[in-house]
Amino acid sequence: MIYLRLDERLLHGQVTTTWIGFLGIARIILADDEVAQNEIQCQLLKMSAPKEAKMLILTVEKAANILNDPRCEAMKILVICANPYNVLKLIESVPAIHDVNLANYGFQANPNGVNKKMLTSNLSVDPQELEVIQKIMAKDLNCYCQVLANQPKKTIVIH
Template sequence: MPIVFARVDDRLIHGQIVQAWLPELNVDEIVIPRSPKAQGNFNEGLLRLSLPYEYELTVLDAHRCKDYIEHSAKNIFLLAASLSDVMPLLEDGLKVKSLNIGGMHFKQGAQKLDDNVFLDEQDKRLLSIFKTLGLNIETRAVPNSKSISLEAVLP
């Protein structure tokens, strides 16, 4: 399976990804599933400019990701903007072993889990489903930081 690392981060490509995660991971490409909701405020060109030239960037409709990833010979960093962008991938049968929660910033009604992770009821419900599916879920902003447990906030 070519997925080396899967992460949810609402900022997508930014300093922590470029300076901390990419040097730690043996990846060739970042694949971002694009939800229909994101189409109005999504700038693929800006994301490409944020990424060092040696890494490829592929942005696909979420339902096209499974086939693309399963037929790829590249080592892939799957990077989603939200938990709801990950759900269609799992529903389509994409096998993801673990999911890193890196940045889900404040939104109305959300509970603070960590400085960069705020979960609303929908997020908690999705994380419970992910755990039921056997995903190992961790929250780390950068590779050498400590993971925060989700057990206290999940139903």
């Protein structure tokens, strides 16, 4: 089972302390072209990886290739993307993705929310990102916002 999460923070305490155990994750894939090319950021992320799950940091294309391998069907994999563009690329490339958590995005680069639309309390997008989110939500997927594992899933409504 592949769980795809949008979280601009990528790997952080909530992922390492709660989501891994809650979902029974065996593998974590951080799918981001920029991060995969940044050796320092990769080293920092690897230092914070949980011992319970093997982690890979890959470009979106490499992540899609791995996720399309039939051997992945037997694993529980958490895939984290830092932006909605990468989420869309993955769901268009990996038919096995059915679960998309649009959990946390839109605050690091633009903390004041200038020209942003709040879709949930943890999801804020500009007009171009909104178009991408609409494309994601138009797919036949289980699409929701769930920031913490012990919180209920929120439906995302776009007005």
